[in-house]
Amino acid sequence: MSVGIAITAQTPNTEAKRLDQRNDDREALRALVANIESVFRGKSHVVRLCVTCLLADGHLLLEDVPGVGKTTLAQALARSIDLPLKRIQFTSDLLPSDIVGVSIYDQETDQFRLHRGPLFANIVLADEINRASPRTQSALLEAMHDRQISVDNDTHPLPRPFFVIATQNPFEHHGTYPLPESQLDRFLFRLAVGYPERDVERNLLATRGRGEPVETLQPVVSVEQLHTLIEAVDQVHVDDSLIDTLMDVAEASRKHPKLDLGVSTRACLTTLRSAKAHALVMERSFVLPDDLEAVLIPALSHRVRLSSAGARRGGSRRVEAERVLSELLKSVGMPS
Known part of the structure; x- marks a missing residue:
């Protein structure tokens, strides 16, 4: 008692x-x-x-x-x-x-x-x-x-x-x-x-x-x-729907014709932790779709490799990789 x-x-x-x-x-x-x-x-x-x-x-x-x-x-x-x-x-x-x-x-x-x-x-x-x-x-x-x-x-x-x-x-x-x-x-x-x-x-x-x-x-x-x-x-909370969104982007990247190398599991783990850190910087104890969107391209653009079809002649490979990831995120969509 x-x-x-x-x-x-x-x-x-x-x-x-x-x-x-x-x-x-x-x-x-x-x-x-x-x-x-x-x-x-x-x-x-x-x-x-x-x-x-x-x-x-x-x-x-x-x-x-x-x-x-x-x-x-x-x-x-x-x-x-x-x-x-x-x-x-x-x-x-x-x-x-x-x-x-x-x-x-x-x-x-x-x-x-x-x-x-x-x-x-x-x-x-x-x-x-x-x-x-x-x-x-x-x-x-x-x-x-x-x-x-x-x-x-x-x-x-x-x-x-x-x-x-x-x-x-x-x-x-x-x-x-x-x-x-x-x-x-x-x-x-x-x-x-x-x-x-x-x-x-x-x-x-x-x-x-x-x-x-x-x-x-x-x-x-x-x-x-x-x-x-x-x-x-x-200690920052991440909703399962955002984890699914990140997985959808990773899976889509592995099948994309403009990418020879898609997003790895390790890259997903570090991106998820980055989203949690960004939420903390924004003074929140939970991750919003805005947090995942803010860190996704900085965390993943250097971890994918463009195919010959994806690399534009004379163009920036960084910019092209960012464009492909932006398109993937847009096609997958963020949870409401």
């Missing part, structure tokens, strides 16, 4: 704690998004998708031309959470040891000591990843997948969270090594930033001479809060 009374007495307190935690999560997300948007203006959807990718515990590939703010976006995110950021400029002569690190013999201890490379950071900006040799690319992508690094038969875990933002220019081909499908699959999202609207760009030109605003950003979310937000993604 006394046990029953104790349980009843604890229930309101437990529910109150959950509500308090949800309110804390909402405030943290609002502060994070607003802080990034204060220096990366006019691209609210890109910022929210970037934060979504972070909360879904994935990695981000920004495929766009130079000068549209990819580095600013990465720096703003890192400074907003007070996480160390390392930038790696990928070139053809960059070696795996340059990013992973090397073991150095210490005469005093008579042991080898690891001199850690820039991959041992919470946020890594890999600029122009397709300019590095396939061997160096593999070193990065294996670390992204395993979240650990092996040097001289010793395994070293990477810090958590570990978030890679890689960039590549889709219009340059000379001296580049395109990422194969198996390595593209390491990225949760592929996004294009795009040019800003005219009024945003004009304001940027008029004010940027006063300094680099990203350098003045202060942290608004602690590392502990970020871990809590990542864990909260698992």
Whole structure:
């Protein structure tokens, strides 16, 4: 009898704690998004998708031309959470040891000591990843997948969270090594930033001479809060109808004449988690069709492979893959 009374007495307190935690999560997300948007203006959807990718515990590939703010976006995110950021400029002569690190013999201890490379950071900006040799690319992508690094038969875990933002220019081909499908699959999202609207760009030109605003950003979310937000993604509810919609898109992609490689089961799993993370960023505890629609193309366009019939001559393969997926989603339809 006394046990029953104790349980009843604890229930309101437990529910109150959950509500308090949800309110804390909402405030943290609002502060994070607003802080990034204060220096990366006019691209609210890109910022929210970037934060979504972070909360879904994935990695981000920004495929766009130079000068549209990819580095600013990465720096703003890192400074907003007070996480160390390392930038790696990928070139053809960059070696795996340059990013992973090397073991150095210490005469005093008579042991080898690891001199850690820039991959041992919470946020890594890999600029122009397709300019590095396939061997160096593999070193990065294996670390992204395993979240650990092996040097001289010793395994070293990477810090958590570990978030890679890689960039590549889709219009340059000379001296580049395109990422194969198996390595593209390491990225949760592929996004294009795009040019800003005219009024945003004009304001940027008029004010940027006063300094680099990203350098003045202060942290608004602690590392502990970020871990809590990542864990909260698992608590977001997804209706079965949305799972069926995602499965319908995947099955249709596997039979589409313009695709040699359709959506895999693993891609479905990561897309579903992305939809849950997006719902959390939008301050909801349940997934709406809008969430699935928002993440579907960024999460899947790099995981399908166009057939010879689907690849338009001289056209962008990314744009064509996105068009095919958009058509599939439209034909399948979203639940009401």
